[in-house]
Amino acid sequence: MSDDWHSVTLKIPFASEKHALIAKQTIQVDPELQPHAVKRTIEVRGNFLVATFSTLTVRLARLASNSFLENVDLVVRTLEQFSEEAEKPPSS
């Protein structure tokens, strides 16, 4: 990996470490469309989801971060809608 690549780090807080882990596991399944030009790491630190993108071009840095943030948004909205129901004990 060259030193002259671009890099972007995104740090997103979640309500809990559990939710951050759900986001990580959900998003990391899909590989980057151009793995030779975009290197991605996703990890959880406390309540934070931290993603780093190292890309060959500025354009790829924009695309990778944009797509990642869109995915995070979708996961966050899904968690928002369903996490309360999930916390409730199932009534038999």
Place this chain on the structure above:
Amino acid sequence: MPGKTRHSPLKNADRDYLALGLEGSANKFGAGIMKHSKDGSTTVLSNIRHTYITPPGEGFQPRDTALHHREWALKVIDECLVKSGVSMHEIDCICFTKGPGMGAPLQSVALIARTLSLLFNRPLVGVNHCVGHIEMGREITGAQNPVVLYVSGGNTQVIAYSRQCYRIFGETLDIAVGNCLDRFARIIDLSNDPSPGYNIEQEAKKGKRLVSLPYATKGMDISLSGILSAVEAHTLDKKFRSKGASDNSLEEDIITPQDLCFSLQETVFAMLVEITERAMAHIGSKEVLMVGGVGSNERLQQMMAIMAQERQGQVFAMDERFCIDNGIMIAQAGLLSYRMGYETPLAKTTCTQRFRTDEVHVAWRA
């Protein structure tokens, strides 16, 4: 139907099973909840769908379709749960369309499915979209062992079941029949509401003239892109009147959009009936099951019925609730897989634009 009866490998349900199905491979997002009861019956608890309709003359692009699904999916899933009276905790498995279809929309739905799976600790089941259509068709119509004509905007296949595989007997060599119809609807600027195919069907009823179009069956397969070019060429003909017949009835030697809709339908539907008949003759079947969005076209159903009756057979068709892409078909096919012990591990829940119908191991049938 020749062959001895085999016992179904699908054992009777030891309890009630519930599956949530999520579908989003094209411009419809659907969520459905299916119940397989202990007594062997199956019930559709809810089936909600929202369609992304583009303005006349425009098709749907992957990016905008994915945005539509991201905007509507959670509302649709919520409505689906409320209508079914079931809570997420009672769901046994979360089924989603793994493919085939459009990449970005499929992935949007998969993300939601994975999140729900992790939140509620339920397994995921990736489903083949085509198999979903077939299984819902079998369930709703009760057809025993039909030749399946699967016709939609994205797929055109003639399928027959044999030894745990849905085998493709014939298919389109280029574009799907629904795609051909939808693109013609754009050429003549028809509304896409509720769907371009429905509007073509209504316009075709007003057609008065059969225009000559190439008839392109190739053995068991068909080719449609040439017909699309030919019907488009007619719109550039000097006899074409894009506003339809004027009140001035002196002009009789004209071609109207209604005539072209009629001619296009008659030609491509006749081709579909032919390749279906070939498959029926090949395997000695007397049943035709029509699935997929174009399967809700009543003219196609009528033409297929004429052919089937001539062979002392019958046609099984459904209404638009189950023909057009929906979530309940994904729940149905997914639940059948799940009951045979199939689950998709999280790492394998990627989506794929190309997923052949015959790649699926149909474990739940003999």
